[in-house]
Amino acid sequence: MKVARVGLDIAKTVFQVHGVDMQGKTVLKKTLSRGEVLAFFANTPASLIGIEACAGAHYWARELIKQGHDARLMAAQFVSPYRKSGKNDANDAEAICEAVGRPNMRFVPVKSEEAQAVLAVHRVRALTVSERTALVNQVRGLLGEFGIVIGQGIAQARRLLGEIGAGGRQLPPLARETIGDLHDRLRTLDERILAYDRKISALAKACEPARRLMAIEGVGPVTATALVASVGNASTFKSGRQFAAWLGLTPRQNSSGGKTKLGSISKRGDVTLRTLLIHGTRSVLRLTTGRTDRKSVWAEALKERSCTNVAAVALAAKNARIIWAMLSRGTEYQVAS
Known part of the structure; x- marks a missing residue:
């Protein structure tokens, strides 16, 4: 039995395993107790293992990686479309197994x-x-x-x-x-x-990356350390906009037929990180009046066109893009004059 891809549905005590071969044919269905999981995978050839990103997922991913497996985490909302029928452990494991094999799937970095x-x-x-x-x-x-x-x-x-x-x-x-x-x-x-x-x-x-991030207006020790610990390797995001979208700082889209319709911000991702960034920009907006740097002039113009709340979210999205560039490229913050 050659298992190429595995879906692991984790819980507190009962774990469900679903495995397929290279042709996608089901070759493994098994229920494990918590104490049996690591022993089972230690005797299984190295394979791609998918896990939903939930409580305890990072621990199991780290342990499976130590055993030589390629463990990957996925957000639950990206897995649920692959569930074919009712929700139970077996169907969840099968959906995870299917989702982890998709070439365009987005994965959550495993935290240390x-x-x-x-x-x-x-x-x-x-x-x-x-x-x-x-x-x-x-x-x-x-x-x-x-x-x-x-x-x-x-x-x-x-x-x-x-x-x-x-x-x-x-x-x-x-x-x-x-x-x-x-x-x-x-x-x-x-x-x-x-x-x-x-x-x-x-x-x-x-923390050297956190020290660099604290040079950004509105980013203090709490925000900087939370970002560095949560993001991990920023290169997993393709662009600064994708990073801002992951934080829920970009508008929802309802576009069709070539006509773009933008709504309110999506509020996806980590609520704590988004809140810290927006509260930081609120404090910055109190000091932008009279400043002549490019970011302050842009923020003041946006406040006049809309309101302070919109400007705070927009500035947080801009800071998110700057943070992505600094973390992914290892650069210092430079104020645009």
């Missing part, structure tokens, strides 16, 4: 353990930030019941909580004690977020 460790720091920091936001929102709601309204921004919440702790606002003793507990939790979360920011800054300084 180091890159995933960096992304783990980002994910935990994002979780801590969301916890802080939820905490402040709860404080707003609780104090609103006592007629105390907090202004916009976490800084306003910190200031008012400090006043309450110092006795500057009248509250029942039980409420004051409860709000004081929340204030202590807020300070703890602030310290944790600051610690993660310092860790990310250290990672950015130690």
Whole structure:
């Protein structure tokens, strides 16, 4: 039995394998437990193995590559069109096997353990930030019941909580004690977020590509390290526009008959990366007024024609193309005069 191409549908405990030969004829259908996967493929001749890019996919791809296999990851939306009937493990594995053999299939770069460790720091920091936001929102709601309204921004919440702790606002003793507990939790979360920011800054300084990316306006240590860890080898993208499309920063198309129709941005890809780039450009747009460099003049003209939000997304797409060029070619950032 000569297996040329394999589709591996992964899960927590049950894995489904579907293999075909060089002529595309099915020669392998097997269900494996988690502990049997590596042993099974260790005794299988080197072959092309397709896996959907999902939780745990990068780990399995790395392990299979170590065994000499050509493991490739694909986005789930590119695999589903090849599923012929109902969704189950066997049909999923068959669809993956079919999709990985397509000559024009787009593959997801396999991340290293180091890159995933960096992304783990980002994910935990994002979780801590969301916890802080939820905490402040709860404080707003609780104090609103006592007629105390907090202004916009976490800084306003910190200031008012400090006043309450110092006795500057009248509250029942039980409420004051409860709000004081929340204030202590807020300070703890602030310290944790600051610690993660310092860790990310250290990672950015130690990473040469991240240091180069931070020369771009609106790209700081958080954005730079997240991009380098997520993208890996930027040469896998054919162009800067393809990279921007992967980030979901290009318009949706509904074109037909030679007539081009562009809609809103697609919002495909990594939400975190897209959000970081757009928030970075929002801060840049506050400083473009009066600047004479080409990018600032272009951004100001776009703001006048449309609005700040459109300009922020467009500038993020432009920065994405610049980032692709810098990562794929190893060049430094140069400001166009």
